Amino acid sequence: MGGNVAYVELFGASSKATLGLYAGIQPQELDVVVRTALRHYDGVCTGFQVTQETPRSSRKKRHSRSIPRLVPLSVACKAPELLIGHVCALFAPFASSQTAWKAENEAITSRNDVESLQKLLQALESEEKLSGFEFAMLQHLCEQQNAQVLAVMNGTLSVDKKKEFLLQMLHPKDGEELQMPRNQVHQQKEKKTLYGELVAKKVAVIGTKAIRPQVQKQILALADEIRQNWKTDATKNKFIDTIELLTIVEKLLDQHMLSEEHGTHLLELIVGENKMLWSALQSYRKDGGSLLGLKAMAKRLAAAENEPSRPITSKKSKGKGPRKGTRQGNYLVRKRVKNAPAVAATTSAAVAAVTSLHAQHLLTSLELDIIKALIEQEDSQVLHTLRAFKQSDYRNVGALRDALVSIVEDFTMEFGDEEKAAAAFACGMGDAVREDSQWKDSDDDSGLLEWQRHLSFLLGQWQCQQELTPADASALRKLVFQRHNLLESAYEAYAADGDASELLDTLQRVAKLQRQIEQCQTGQNGLNGVPASDISLEDVVREMQLRGVLQSGDAAGLLVLFHGENEALKAANEAFQADEDVHELEETLLLVVKHAHFGREMEEEEPVDEGQAVCRLLADLGRSERLELWQIQLLISLLKSHDPRLLAAVDVYHEDQETNELVETLAILVELAAWERHRRAMVHDWIPPLARSGKLSRVGAARLVEMVNVRDDRVIAALVVFLSDNNKEEFVDTLARIASLETMKLLDAEASEKKEGYLLLALLKELKEKGTMSATERKQFKELMCSVEPQMVTALDLSAVTHDATDLVDIARRVLVKVQDHGDIGEKRELEEDESFLEAPVSSLVAERGTIEEESFDDDDAKEDVLDAQVPVESHEDTFAGAEAQVKCESNELTEQQETEKTEQEEKNIEEINACIVDEDQEHPNGYAEQEDEEDDTTK
Structure with a gap:
């Protein structure tokens, strides 16, 4: 789409609309847009009438109106900016309307012919005494062959011949039946041709937007193929679904969310009626899902073109490959043929089971379609999961649903889930919730090499085909993620000769060896090199979960039982602490998992955490x-x-x-x-x-x-x-x-403050030169302004309104005197508070001393005690005064320390930023004050 969008307000006969037009739009498209916006369906838009609107302010030219101009439709398509002002659409009648009177006359003639034919049939019924069914059938046949019957009736044949013709239609001779009309067949062919033409045009429009010529040629060739194929195989539902999917692909390409190569591959999948795309579309319609899910599925399938496409089994023979491959292939064929009836029975039962889960709203429509497709392909993992559920003593529907959803997620993850949210920053550096197998994420494989990605893909396929156990696949993925040299060498040999069976055999032996090593390390050195004496039951459970021996739900159930002081686990833990036998503990835990129903029964019986x-x-x-x-x-x-x-x-x-x-x-x-x-x-x-x-x-x-x-x-x-x-x-x-x-x-703010400061300093300087104030007052006034005294600010605002400098000086002097008096009064109050604070304990001590004197004046020894007590009173007064000073000092020091720490923290944050930036010159907000101080020093 070239050019900017021009918004045009368009007026019609009884409506108006605002359209956004861009340069380069096709005239046919603009015609459809205008007729749809103005709801005008009786003609074709041929152009526009544009009248320049006269401004209301031009009173002299009120009587003169601008001359309207005509803008043809083709010109408006190339330059929509010409449609400025009062724009009216111009319409021309359809070409077919010129012959409307002919059609009307023909309709009248046809109506008269039908009425005359109806009278003839009624007369024939009364004469030949036809039954009701025969009369209705004759009417039906005449309606189907209306033109032929009317031609015979209006011809020059005799009455007997015409009567014989009608009866022969009802009872043909020699079993000759009348041929049915072929109008419907022609209509169906025309519809299929129309559907194919519309889809091909849509694909061609997408191809014209491509930048690379090779991609354009490929898409245009696909459009020609659609025209040929859709002539024989096209339905209305297929047309609607295809157009909707093509619209989604066009939006993804316009938003640059798909590359041109991926878009071409996705168009081929749409034309080929890919089951995954159609299932996703049906799920989007039925379940009311979001459009983002449908777009995500389209992007995954488009990205599947770049996935490694090497076959799992190769027919290429080198060395001892043929013998091993042939034996393995024959065995698989014999096994599949032998188990064909059992597989068919299992497939029907599996489809019934997953359909029941969908009816219980435990599976979405998209998940149901994917699982059904996997069952039809005889996916071993899905069939094994359903078989295990059927053979189990307690049928945990929740666990079955989780297992099937996990399989679907693993299947879709192979195409690359680009919409997965990044949770590392959302949960902090150490609290991000990550999966244990991070190497499985196809979104974050930018650091992996090509052989690592391809080998991980092959491991996933072999695991789905049950050539590798989950534990072996997990161990091999760890080695791939660590770039193990043995696996890298095995892949290089596979890349050279293409022998997949040899690579699989090597991987199985490596996985077996790695498993033995881990078991030996677990038995001898405990877990991860930790002595068995330092290992707890929780560590063993987590290690079993990492190795794939326990599922996450079983591991959580064991931990819940252990913390709930289950007797069996408590006894197992005591035995493990005594003999430090890890293998025996693992066997005990597996036995507990087997007999402990970690499912709905346990959830119903035990309270939920x-x-x-x-x-x-x-x-x-x-x-x-x-x-x-x-x-x-x-x-x-x-x-x-x-x-x-x-x-x-x-x-x-x-x-x-x-x-x-x-x-x-x-x-x-x-x-x-x-x-x-x-x-x-x-x-x-x-x-x-x-x-x-x-x-x-x-x-x-x-x-x-x-x-x-x-x-x-x-x-x-x-x-x-x-x-x-x-x-x-x-x-x-x-x-x-x-x-x-x-x-x-x-x-x-700094600029305005600086400007105000310079103006105020100029005003003070002018008042000083006029003798209105002295140099000392000027300096004191300047200090008040720098300290932002509220009363001084009010005086300055008042002076800015009244322009009375004398009044400003008078107010400033009173404010200065008030500030000085307030400072003196504050100091006096502080001294009085200190004196009263000190006099209170002294007066209490004096009163106590008086009481002692009154009670013990009769005794001379008591007098001596009173005289001796005068010294502690004085020392107590000094001690109290010292304690008060010490408390004040410590309080001030604590307050200063808190303020210093807060200031240092803020300065530290700012200094860390300043350390990363080149030093720049920055003017001080109060520069005018420093400049004026320098002027004062120079004057002195």
Whole structure:
């Protein structure tokens, strides 16, 4: 689409509309857009009448109107900017309307012929005494062959011949039946041709937008193929689905979310009626899913073209390959033929089982379609899962559903899930919820080599075909991720001769050897090199889960039983602590898993843990799209740390069951927690790189650090948006724009403040030269202005309105006297408070001494005690005064220390930013005061 969009307000006979037109639009498309917008279907748009609107302010030319001009439709397509002013669309009647009177006359004639034919049939019925069915059948035949019958009836044949013709239609001689009309067949052919032409045109339009000539030729060739194939095989539903999918692909290409090669491959899949695409489209319609899911499926299938396409089994023979490959191939054929009836029975039972899960709303339509497709292809993993569910003593439907969904996720992950949210930044550096097998993620394989990606793909296929066990595949993926030299050498040999069976045999032997090594290390040195005496039962359970021996649900169940002081696990743990036999403990744990029903029965019998209940609640909110992935992961990390705010919100929800209030509370809590986690990261990990790259100035970086410390709302909003969409570029751009805006505001404030300061200094200098004030007063007034005294600011505002300099000086003097008196009074009050504070304990001591004197004056010894007691009174007074001074000193020191630490922390944050930036010259906001001080010194 070339050129900018021009918005035109278009007027019709009874309606108006605003259209956005771009240069280069086709005249046919513009005609359809105009007629649809103005709801005018009786003609064809041929052009526009444009009248320049006269401004209301031009009173002299009110009587003169601008002459309208005509803009043809073709000119408007190339230059839509000409349609400025009052634009009216011009329509011309259809060519078919010129012969409308002919059609009307023909209709009248046909109506008269039908009426005359009806009279003839009624007369024939009464004469021949036809039954009701025969009369109705004769009417039906005459309607079908209306033209032929009317031609015979209007011909020159005799009455008997005409009567015989009608009766022969009802009872043909020699079994000759009348041929049915072929109008419907022709209509169907025309519809199929039309469908094919429309789809081919849509594909051709997509091809014209491609940049590479090779891609254009390929897409145009595909359009020609569609024209040929759709003549024989086309339906209305197929046409609608194809057009909808083509529209999605066109949008993805226009938004540059697909490369041209991927788009071409996706068009070929659409034309070939790929089952995955059609299933995703049906799921999108039935379940009301989001359009993003359908786009994601299209992008995965488009990216599948670049996946390694080497076959698992190769027919190429080199060395001893043929003998091994032939034997293995024959064995597989014999095995498949032998088990064909059993597989057929299992397939029907499996389809019935997954259909029942879908009816119970445990599977979506898309998941059901994918699983059905895998069952039809006799996928061993799906069939094994369903067979195990059928043969188990307790049928845990939830576990079956989780297993099937996991298989679907693994299947779709092979195509590359580009929409997976990045949770590393959302949950902090150490709290990100990651899978144990990170090497399986196809989104983050930028650091892997080509042989690692291809070998990982082959491992996934062999695992699905049960050539490799999950434990062996997991161990091999670890070695691939570590770039083991033995696996690299095996892959180089495979790349040279293409013998997949030899590579599979090598991988199986390597996996077996690696498993033996791990078992020996586990038995001799404990887990991960730790002595058996330092290993706990929890460590053994986690290690069994990592090796694939235990499922995550079984491991969680064992830990719950262990912490619940289960007698069997307690006895097993005591035995393990005594003999330190890891193998025996593992066998005991597997036996407990076998007999402990970690399913719905246990959930019904035992109370649900609070953490599990909160996790289920968060999962339900996530499935209903009320919470995003990063929010759920952050809330789970808060749950692990037993955050009281989260637990209180959940308790309130359990009481009132208000889901909306819970979602709002959790959203606020997530924003607060995200800010607490990432405040330091923003100061130390985000702002310095921006400053070094030149996107932030020194002042902007310092200002941004201040905004982060005070938790500015705009910065919080930018952080929340980044955690939601993980768009780093947009987040950086937002921070830069916020810092730039704040810097401009700061510079404007400094400039206005500096300007006001220079004007005030000039005013004080002028008053000094006129003799209105002395140099000492001028200096004191300047100090008041620099200290931003409120009364002085009010006086300056009043002077700016009245322009009375004498009044300003008078007010300034009174303000100065008041400030000085206030300082003296404050000092006197502080002295009086200190004296009263000291006199209170002294007076109490004097009163106590008087009481002692009154009670013991009769005794001479008591007098001596009173005389001796005078010395402690004086020493007590001195001690109290010293204690008071010490308390004041310590309080002042503590306050100064806190303020110093706070100031040092802020200066440290700013210095870290300044250290990353080249020093720039920055003017001091109060520069005018320093300049004036220099002038005063020079004058003195």
